[in-house]
Amino acid sequence: MKRKLILLKRVLGAGLKNFVRNSWLSVAATAVMVVALIIILSTVVLNVTARNAITDLSKNLQVSVYLKDSASPSDVKRLQNDLLLNKYVSSVSYVSSAEAQQQFSQSYQNDQQLLESLALVGSGSLPASLEVSVSNLSKMQEVGAIPLEPTYNSTVDSVTLGKTDVKKTITRAASAQHYITTVSLGLAIVFAVVSMLIIFNTIRMAIFTRAEEIRIMKLLGATPSYIRGPFLVESSIYGVIAGLIAASLVMAAIYSLLGKVSTQSEFSATYSLFTQHRIVVAMYVGAVLVGILVGIISSMFAMEKHLKLKNW
Amino acid sequence: MILLDRVTKSYNNRGTALKSVSLHIEPKEFVIIVGPSGAGKSTLLKLLTREEKPNSGKIIVSGIDYETLKDRSIPMLRRRIGVVFQDYKLLPHKNVFENIAFALEIVGMGNREIRHTIPRVLTIVGLTGKEKNFPSELSGGERQRLAIARAVVRQPKILIADEPTGNLDPKHAWDVIRVLEKINKYGTTVILTTHNQEIVNKLKRRVITIKDGQIISDRAGGAYK
Numbered sequence: 001m002k003r004k005l006i007l008l009k010r011v012l013g014a015g016l017k018n019f020v021r022n023s024w025l026s027v028a029a030t031a032v033m034v035v036a037l038i039i040i041l042s043t044v045v046l047n048v049t050a051r052n053a054i055t056d057l058s059k060n061l062q063v064s065v066y067l068k069d070s071a072s073p074s075d076v077k078r079l080q081n082d083l084l085l086n087k088y089v090s091s092v093s094y095v096s097s098a099e100a101q102q103q104f105s106q107s108y109q110n111d112q113q114l115l116e117s118l119a120l121v122g123s124g125s126l127p128a129s130l131e132v133s134v135s136n137l138s139k140m141q142e143v144g145a146i147p148l149e150p151t152y153n154s155t156v157d158s159v160t161l162g163k164t165d166v167k168k169t170i171t172r173a174a175s176a177q178h179y180i181t182t183v184s185l186g187l188a189i190v191f192a193v194v195s196m197l198i199i200f201n202t203i204r205m206a207i208f209t210r211a212e213e214i215r216i217m218k219l220l221g222a223t224p225s226y227i228r229g230p231f232l233v234e235s236s237i238y239g240v241i242a243g244l245i246a247a248s249l250v251m252a253a254i255y256s257l258l259g260k261v262s263t264q265s266e267f268s269a270t271y272s273l274f275t276q277h278r279i280v281v282a283m284y285v286g287a288v289l290v291g292i293l294v295g296i297i298s299s300m301f302a303m304e305k306h307l308k309l310k311n312w
Numbered sequence: 313m314i315l316l317d318r319v320t321k322s323y324n325n326r327g328t329a330l331k332s333v334s335l336h337i338e339p340k341e342f343v344i345i346v347g348p349s350g351a352g353k354s355t356l357l358k359l360l361t362r363e364e365k366p367n368s369g370k371i372i373v374s375g376i377d378y379e380t381l382k383d384r385s386i387p388m389l390r391r392r393i394g395v396v397f398q399d400y401k402l403l404p405h406k407n408v409f410e411n412i413a414f415a416l417e418i419v420g421m422g423n424r425e426i427r428h429t430i431p432r433v434l435t436i437v438g439l440t441g442k443e444k445n446f447p448s449e450l451s452g453g454e455r456q457r458l459a460i461a462r463a464v465v466r467q468p469k470i471l472i473a474d475e476p477t478g479n480l481d482p483k484h485a486w487d488v489i490r491v492l493e494k495i496n497k498y499g500t501t502v503i504l505t506t507h508n509q510e511i512v513n514k515l516k517r518r519v520i521t522i523k524d525g526q527i528i529s530d531r532a533g534g535a536y537k
Contacts, residue, residue, distance in 0.1 A: 001418075002420075006422055010420075075434040087398035212403075213403055215401075216401050216403065216414075218390075219361065219390060220391075220462075221418065223385075223387045224387075226418055
């Protein structure tokens with residue numbers, strides 16, 4: 001047990017020494033891995049941001065059903081119940097003509113001219129409506145079709161899908177999310193491969209430099225794990241350093257960029273999520289683990305090809 | 313201690329290096345293997361250190377049958393056999409102390425034990441006071457004695473010396489041979505290959521002559537033919 005600990009200590013020491021000895025190659029390998037990890041982490045952050053923003057915006061998805069002046073309260077009630085039967089409808093609220101006017105006046109309180117025009121037309125100029133909240137963007141058409149059924153001809157005047165520009169925004173956000181995911185995954189793969197190639201070459205050169213030493217080690221009875229160990233340690237160090245730098249840079253970006261828009265409802269959930277202690281720790285641990293994995297895989301390839309430990 | 317039974321080794325590009333060689337070496341023996349270049353001496357030694365595998369035949373060293381030896385056990389086998397090479401195979405960026413320590417470090421010996429062990433072996437090979445010198449600062453004979461020190465520091469039961477005097481002048485060659493004799497006196501089996509007629513004739517030890525991959529003579533107290 002004591003001997004194993006001594007050997008482990010020596011392997012760690014030799015790995016660290018290799019890392020320092022190949023300082024320029026180490027910097028290059030680490031830098032490219034930092035880029036790859038930043039892209040991977042950013043993909044995660046952007047995806048979560050887009051998804052949270054869409055969820056938040058979706059709360060505002062509304063189908064407005066404008067009622068005819070002649071609509072009877074019983075028909076309106078029937079339509080209201082019919083809408084609530086649809087599973088994508090989260091709520092239906094009745095807005096009377098007077099309430100609509102009041103909301104309009106509040107919304108445009110700075111536009112005196114518009115308000116004066118409205119007063120001129122009279123208090124009953126805006127129709128009563130049913131404001132239907134829909135939980136799923138793609139089901140708006142389906143929900144919007146309910147009031148247009150013939151049975152409500154005498155009740156419903158018109159139907160508007162999406163009271164505001166929310167629908168467009170959500171569509172844009174969803175396609176942006178898809179685009180960001182595809183592009184960043186592609187970039188992450190490219191940079192991960194480049195970083196693997198650099199590490200592969202770094203380890204290959206280290207093996208060539210130490211070829212004679214490795215041969216002597218073999219003849220003196222060193223075990224394969226003792227010979228491989230320092231190379232694995234060296235490539236893991238790239239992963240650890242790259243992971244820590246990448247996670248720190250992404251966290252700095254979250255604090256500075258997302259922090260600026262954190263008061264907006266679309267981004268507040270994301271900001272509070274990524275500033276939670278456990279999520280910060282998870283980001284660091286995740287980045288370091290991915291970095292170590294990339295480093296170890298690359299050096300395993302290099303050792304498999306050039307160390308020839310199978311041929312004793 | 314060492315048994316070879318009808319061992320044959322051939323290479324695809326060089327033909328047969330050893331043809332049905334049988335050999336028995338007792339513990340604590342000092343055996344000299346002679347023969348012209350390409351006779352198969354080095355192949356024989358490489359078979360013993362398991363750098364090469366025979367095509368047929370049986371090799372048993374210290375009770376270990378190489379036929380059943382797993383790859384993962386090869387390092388343990390090599391720790392029982394010390395090897396000295398003609399070209400020394402020293403690490404140029406390590407000093408005398410570090411070169412010897414290297415053999416102990418890879419088996420997990422603690423630093424204190426290493427510091428305690430190395431002076432003893434330096435005394436045996438006559439390199440006391442040269443601990444801090446690098447190989448480039450040593451003479452050929454000193455380098456070879458350093459290589460011997462590294463090979464015996466783990467107190468192996470067998471020491472293989474593959475033409476250790478090949479690059480040395482007569483005085484330094486004899487220094488190296490005296491060290492090997494001393495080590496043999498302490499109880500280590502020594503297998504020496506050499507071209508040096510004078511050494512073989514003066515040592516009067518068991519001499520095995522190999523030619524064209526076959527043992528053509530094996531005589532105790534023999535001489536160079």
